[in-house]
Amino acid sequence: MISTRKLLFSTTVLAGIMSFSAPAFAQSAPAQEQEATQVEEIVVTGSRIRRDPTNSATPLIQVEREALLTTGQSTVIDYLATIPALSNSVVPSDTTGGNLNDGGLSLPNLRSLGSGRTLTLVDGRRHVGAAQGSLAVDIDSIPRLLIQNIEIVTGGASSVYGADAVSGVLNFVLRKDFEGLEIDANYGQINQNGEANNRVSALAGINLFDDRLNLYAHAEWDRNEEIKTLDVDWLRDGWLLLGIDADPAATPFDGNTDAILFNNVRRLDRPRWGSTTLANSQPASPLNDPDVPFATCTSLTSPNCYAVDPTRTYWFDGTTARLANFGQRIGNTGTNRVFNIGGDGEPIANFGQESRVGESESQRYQVGSTFAITDNISLTGEYKFITEDTFDVSQPTFFSAFLSNTTYAANQTNVVRAVSQFDLRLDNAFLPSNLRDAILANVVQNYSAPTATQGSQPTTTTARPWAEHRMFGPQRTQDNTREVERFVVGLNGTHDRFLFVDNIAWDLSYVYGEARNENFERGVDVLRFALAADAVVDTAGVLGTPGAIVCRSRLIAASGGVAADRLRGGDLRDSAQGTLDLNQCVPLNIFGEGNQSAEALNYVDATISVSHVNEQEQILGAVSGQLWDFWGAGPIGVALGYEYRREYTEGLGRTRSTGDRLLFLNTGADFPGAEYETDELFAELAVPLFRDGWLGDYAELSGSYRYADYSTVGEQEVYGVNLVYRPIQEIAFKTSFNTSIRVPNLAENFSPFSQTFFNAVNDPCATANIIAQTNTEIRNNRIANCTALAAQQGLTFDFAGATATNVDDFNPIYGSGVAGVNGGNPFLQPEESESFTFSTVIEPSFIPNLSLILDYYEIEITNVIAAVSAQTAANNCVNGASLNSAACATIFRRDPTPGREFYIGAPAGDPIGGFIQGSVNYAALTTRGLDFTARYSYDFEEMNGWNLGRLDYSIGGLWLIEQEQFLNSNDPTDGTELSSGVFFPRVRFTSSLTYTPNSTWSVNWTVDWQTAQDIIDPRDFINNADSRPVDGLNTGNFARHDFTVRWNVRDDLSVRAGVVNAFDAEQSRYLGTATTSNFDPWGTRFFIGLNYRPF
Template sequence: MEKFSSRFKCGVSLLTAAILPLTSQPLQAAQDTVQNSIEDEIVLEEIMVTGSRIKRRSLDSPTPVAVIGAEDLAFSGKLNLGDYLSELPQLGSTFTTANSTRFIGTAGGSFLDLRRLGSVRTLVLVDGRRHVGSSAGDTRVDINTIPSDLIERVEVITGGASAIYGSDAVTGVVNFILKENYEGLTARAQYGLADEGPYDSYHLSLTGGGNFNDDRGNAVLSVEWAEESRVKNTDREFSSRRYRLVNNPDDTGPDDGIPDQFYRPNSGISFITKAGTIFFDLGSLMTFDPDGSVRDQVLGTDFGGFECMDCDFLDLDEVSDLRPSLQRLSLNGKFTYDLTEDISVFAEAKYVNTQTFNLGQPAFDFFGSAITIQRDNAFLKSDLAALMDDAGVTEIGINRFNVDAGRRGEDNERQTHRIVAGFKGDLGEAWTWEASYSFGRSTQILTAINNRINDRWTAATDAVVDPATGEIVCRVTLEDSDNSLLDGCIPTSIFGDGAVNAASEAWFNQDTIRRDTIEQQVASAFISGSVYELPAGDLDVAVGIEWRKDTSLSKPAPLDSAGLTFGNALQVTSGEIEVKEAFGEISVPVLKDAPFAESLMLDAAIRYADYDTSSDKNTTWKVGGTWQPISDVRFRATYSKAVRAPNIGELFGPQDANFFSVDDPCKTSELDLIADPARRSNREANCAALGVAPDFDSDYDQATLPGLSGGNPDLEVETAKTWTAGVVVTPRFLDGFSATVDWWQVTIDDAISSTDAQDILDRCVDAESINNIFCPLITRDSTDEITNILQIQANIAGLEASGVDFDITYNISGIANTDGMLSLKLMGTYLLYNRDFPFQDEPDNPDREDGELGDPEWLMNFTATYYSGPWTFNYKLRFIDDMLRVEHEDFEASPEEQELIHTGTVTYSDIQLRYQIRDGIEVYGGVNNIFEKNPPLPFDATGGDSGIYDNVGRFFYTGVTATF
């Protein structure tokens, strides 16, 4: 993990030292350069705007498009694009660097999530083309693979765009536009350091390019290195506070004005500890001192439910990371060449290597899986032996959080290769065309650190004295075992924190490796231009075809596949999806320079897809238009049908063994609990139709029944209807001002989801008949007992969200009669609702997300940038609205469920100052989170919802950019 680190840190220092001596007196040209760059951004050129293959200006698009320029990225001071983009109001903070360790193999990944409706429903493009995914089983793109210094702008279209780009663009598209025809050489170095704790970051990049052969060709190469250090919970005061939400002993009941629960410091759960916890029928918990002797466990203030304060408790903060370490090397090349005046060839190539490392919780054992210790254990102290004899037991169970047996973690290396090649050109003055092919491959080598082999752990802790030698050995060593996995067993004590010996730890732990490979091929061609000149303007069309093939293979370590390790029992997952598509788009000018209609345009698009999976054939479409009654105001609206085809993991994920704790709804004892006669009669009829005897009453109560969980090859596409309607205001009397306000709505049907096992059973027999999707998932034997439950992905859920986006920009020249310019920008979203329907056939039972943690009603970013001569000053304010810490349903039922039930509003302030020392040489520095806003108690911003907050703290950075 550290092999590149020292040389690139040294490189940052050398580059800075080499550039600074070049400085001299500020050039007058610096002011002109800044002024010209601002004016260039204000000019609205006709370009290929995301969401259409017909050229137009961004404000003329019928679909809302938010544009983030390269300058916006530079002002953020962030080295991770995903962390910056997740702060946009339209995007959720579902997967940032801070909260990327929640799932196996995702550490360090940044996946975008428009509208918080699922990152698999957001399509990421580079220069309007698909990019190979970074997550096995799906097509999500890790934003770390995008070259930050080559970005010209980022366009975010926040409406369904399947008719233009195909599957996955349900909630929208994020399109990274890279620089074209780059000339010159630019070097950039940046270093940042957090005010609290050891977090720092480095960036070093070099981008060079130029024209050749009489300007017919252009080539550019960009190399980037970035590094971010690992941050542990204990490195921050706010994440090592040991606060826990516990029952309030002063609570007297509902509506008493007293919170049912409150937060208390130095609190935790007492039923499991690092030293080990024993349950005796002696009325108390017991634990161990470091020397292995047993003592009563300190319970301090007991709040019930094994929660206590100032006690012997499990401290999870001690063994968690806030952020993984991340190192990224990126090489990107682009090439274009004019074969003739009308035909050009282009090519792109990239290689990205990303390495991440993090540690988390160790393996643990409690209750049903507690460590069993026999009376003859060789490490047993006499005091515990006497207690066992007094209790008349020959074995005890110990709950233990095995920190001294090695913390588990991930060492993850990802590599991305991608090539794009194609031709483009003009056909006369009115038509353009393009044909391209791309191939991408992402590989991931995931090393699971300290992955415990369970049988070895059990054998090592079952230590006895060898009667022949008097030495302590594993019991299995004295037995005639045919399990070769246990050969060489090394015994260990587990009595007390620090008792596990290193030799035994090395024997029962193993670093296991999972290997993932994702490949994508895309061949596409389209032509765009004007087919007819109408009185109001040109009738423009675009038509094209596309072929795409995605493959994915995930191979876990054999020990994991066999279910022999502490981690999940993972199986090989593989599959491929191939699709052939044809698409078309039309833009019709209806009126121009007419009364109350300076312009009226109608747009439509359609896409036909033929999949080789259960998705089969489907059609998506979009209609929209713009109406400009006067030059200052433009109204726009779209309505579309979008789709998402199931991905490889959802279709072909292996159906692995599982166990479910459920009640059989056909038991007479369960039927007797139903108060509604109609419901009972309906259930009895359905149980009879299933062949269950009317007097059946299983011997299993809350039984743990076997089953399978996994993918479903019969899944169909998700469908969505999306609306947008808004207005664009560019008043002539207020030069430099523009404002857009857009209402949007997304409704997703047949969303892919899995169902709880108990719900599968209940919904089978509570439906109108047994002819439903749930009954075939249940298998019974000849005695009517359930022998298998199949828990698979299905098209059963629904999602819907709606809100209002606004984007207001005002550029003011000649501030205070000077040559300065002030640029103001306010971007925000007001969330009207975000609802999840676990079962779409129950529209009256939504799970509200709006206003809950992670989904604030108001999200706003305000920036002010002042340009004066060689100086540039930027200020950014990020506003996060107050949110509920609990579910809406819980809050409505009990507004006093807990103290601090609301998060309160949070604002972050960032500043940056840039100075152009001379033409081409610029230095900058900034501070993010100036006022050191920590996440609200007790969050550490590592969750999928709490990730909306910052957990780096006040962050200083400085850098230098040199352009030659």
């Protein structure tokens, strides 16, 4: 926990007043107009109590609308991710290719604590979440031209805003009472290769009835072109760190570098549509230099049999086969050395996803109105509809076909071993004759085991007429359609006084949001792929044409044989789907790229769909005002409110459209409707302590409290305490302490179950396991907790140990795996956090237009929801000082067999079984750091009378002191330090310099700079100092330079243009082929845009 000392410090004016910690405070903007591309930090209240913004206690960053419109970044989230506090937000490239059902999502992530721990609001109200059962908001569903500003609270704020504000809040404030027409358009490259983003936005508004009624309408079209792997120049270069020396375990440091960096790397083992390797064995290296380990080829499917080899690996040119060209072979370690420079093979970058950013097209519409019923009461309403289509390509399907004449006869259908493995015979019609002959004549050279000083030596030979054809097959794609609808209706008003309350403001609103998502996933029908690949020549013309190439299964069926169904059992003709598989079969040539007919590819093609809907309802009412001013420091501020919220989700899973097919795709059950409701009461109180007195200029103590009653987790309470002290006008100190919660979302609670098995059960309550436990504390805890657990069932065991005369110990014998389920955990409890901030703000009067801000923050989250295995859950249940109710609730000891009542298990046919494997509350996250901001503006005419315009400079960044996660369920105190690792630079800042010579032109130079980040743990390098070159230990410092020019052509028209990443900064080659988003992987690119307001 954050110590009591810090809580006391947060409410003590004088403690630490001279220590310049840092601001969770956001400074007022200088009087001069700021350059539009700059991130402005100003103080807004972050509270429902109206107060002088210079005296607000809430840490807050504000991003202005102009900054979002004039940036060269294609999305709002890409821009926000350049702010250090949001640097690990989920950008579209993060949800492309490797993920399911979330293509193109943009999710803010404050303090790198997870997007689910950042609360996103629109005008202070909730917004429906994007992913199934999640509350994380896709912020690119908020129309860019409608955004007035974004208020970012960078600390826990659940007592003011509600659950999920563990790391902070993003509040999107929309434009109000707009009148006229505004059109904004932008064309920008999103990759150095030329792929682009196109966006056109329009906003129209009109005032009627003497300005009592305002109506507005917004429309936006936005399109991103797809960025493929080989569209990115540094990925095309094919950089890879490869092993060249393996050390003995006893001497990990031998002075020879273990791995070095290569470029233009290719792989021969699994290209598009394959290479074929004959069975072989590789000689092992001496044990004192174990570059190549000892391995023997013993069976058809053994990986040890198919190391790529210049004399055994075949490449395909059209329909002919030849020995592969290995170019310059690189990488000396391992049995299967698959890498080379030049020659044949697949570019190394192609072994991952094909799409790095998916193709997307979005349309965003919103209409709204405000009607002044009276001078003090207004009725507001708005409706939004968003539709977004995304398409991306992940890693292709991949298969291994084992070629031999040993596993099935010529009059049988081929064997399907797994989703990606099947067998073929050597009479395959598409197998080149020279390759067939080589397989039939293949002999494997056997080798002796190596000794300490001598490698393997040739021994006997064995005939192995086997080969493996490894390939990437058809693509896997996702076509995702996402729709969002949101309705808001509200009443708000102000009153000068009611009873003893002054300056009253109130608001009452209802929000309904609905997010619908449908994902079509394309892959391969595995059984059809195997049947089509098993092609033979119909010599006799049984199927009509003598000499035609046909599917073996069809030829067998037409000849009166049994066409075995290797998936469902029996004959293919026994089921409707099997009959279709048989009758529609088209032979497929899998040997070499470009040899596949469109008809065959269409036959093996498979598509499934998954869909979900999230619904959200919110009723929010709040009133604020001012009470008495007892001692002349100012009136006491107060705010009270009520919130009702309902979250609902349901969906149709992939299994529904899969049917009884075996697909190279994902499966999943339907998600039955699930929901929770919450009723919440909240209050805030702000008490001015003094003003213009001998103690200083101003001080205020404020607090907030929220009570919530959830239908899932019951009653919850959070609170916050804040203090502002301004000793003189130029300096302010601000501190806060807040508790927050994150309630489990519906996906974490109620994801549908799918069956799994708990194999090799190591029961933590078994007496033998308790005795063997070397940790005395855990051993004693298990004795006590297992005794209590058994007592709940009326059972008694001697968990302390068996003796010769004592046979009442617990000695379970699990003969096979225990059935259970993977899925949500309805017994999860809320995550809990404590956050502490201390801020210093300096605006020296002797240096006009200068402001300095430091903001120290500390956040600790406990009871963190994280996934654990059944074994871990069983251990966690009894390892602690008392029974862990959350973990115990997922392990069921209800085997009905006499004598096994305390075994982990359940009655036969039980739909859940003996355990629920999923998430539990056990982990912890901590972070602390120092935000810093400095801004200065220099007006040449104001300062010295020169008509040279104005300079504006700002620098804002983060010094990350600590970012630690505690995910070891066996030892909750065992933390992993992330700071200084990739994605977690110790220091990151954005520097912005703007020169405005006159009212027509402005030029901006922005630098995004971050310190070097460790690629490997330095401690690992100390233990093995020859593991890699020294320059591969970290990424090196990174700096991206952006330049923007703005030209105000006339009062109603402005044009902007710029270059992003002007000097083509790239990520470290040692990071491999992953696109690491915080290093801007897209290279130098240009943009141009305009803003037009004809009236």
